[in-house]
Amino acid sequence: MKTRAAVAVAAGKPLEVMEVDLDGPRAGEVLIEVKATGICHTDEFTLSGADPEGLFPSILGHEGAGIVVDVGPGVTTVQKGDHVIPLYTPECRQCPSCLSRKTNLCTAIRTTQGQGLMPDGTSRFSCNGERIFHYMGCSTFSNFTVLPETAVAKVNPDAPFETICYIGCGVTTGIGAVINTAKVEQGATAVVFGLGGIGLNVIQGLRLAGADMIIGVDVNNAKKPWGERFGMTHFVNPKEIGGDLVPYLVNLTKRGADQIGGADYTFDCTGNTTVMRQALEASHRGWGQSIVIGVAGAGQEIATRPFQLVTGRVWKGTAFGGARGRTDVPKIVDWYLAGKIEIDPMITAKLTLDEINKGFDMMHAGEGIRSVVVY
DSSP: OEEEEEEEOSTTSOOEEEEEEEOOOOTTEEEEEEEEEEOOHHHHHHHTTOOTTOOSSEEOOOOEEEEEEEEOTTOOSOOTTOEEEEOSSOOOSOSHHHHHTSOSOOOTTHHHHHTTOOTTSOOSEEETTEEEBOSTTTOOSBSEEEEEGGGEEEOOTTSOHHHHGGGGTHHHHHHHIIIIIIOOOTTOEEEEEOOSHHHHHHHHHHHHHTOSEEEEEOSOTTHHHHHHHHTOOEEEOGGGSSSOHHHHHHHHTOBTTBOSOOBSEEEEOSOOHHHHHHHHHTBOTTTOEEEEOSOOOTTOOOOOOHHHHHTTOEEEEOSGGGOOHHHHHHHHHHHHHTTSSOOGGGEEEEEOGGGHHHHHHHHHTTOSSEEEEEO
């Protein structure tokens, strides 16, 4: 069949919207009509050429929502007409990682997914007979796409595609980092570094968990009202405090008889390795946890004095917020429908596929929170 897609033809070049060929689903696969897709910084990371695993030509996009239009042999968990969210972190429920219940990082198709291919080692996309690679197992910058059955989450059909597509990455990553990875408890203190799309979802995850003090850190003062809207209680611009950031945050988090200071939980949503160190060192001596969410560039390393770890601080990483896709994503959609979390205000631009490069330009300029392509 034919489908319209925004193709990344080469690193550093704008996406090209064109008609490409898409083979139907094979055994264990699902054909989806993508109704909406978010434009994420991870897509930009790959398009820029900074991603060491980036492949070209490819169809980017991993934050989508749509409808199942066909299924291959052996598919049992979804059927035609189901509303689904593609999962760049699948959940096969059978591999050692899934069975361990200690991680959400399913390994069943990781090798071929990283190669831009389906589990059988081939691609479903092509143009003029030439192969086009899949991206993160999703390729939602195409009006139609094929995914493994284990990489789609069936969700409530009452939820609008143009908002729940954001649950396919940003919302789940931020909220999940709080609930699944850090396991934040009521009354906790927390610092969130970087108030972009991920950071704002960390903030609303902290509000959902019942944190008392939620400090947002960003060099852009325009992010202050955004943070406050989603539950932030204090805002700090590092450029305006007149000194080192870590001691300032440690002092700010001193409460009552506890004069040591430091947050119970800190979250890096920047991908900046200097900020990652600051986040760790701003956490509380003895029990502070610092969660690394942002992805740094290839070859970059994080560092701190061993004393910071010996005295009880913990560095943790999280991917997709520790969420098990097929199990947890439908729950988050239900939270949205029940009003427990907000998404609509974060969708600050709705574009057509032909306008997709405009969405990347807006991201570069720091305009809005999330641009969504609606097919």
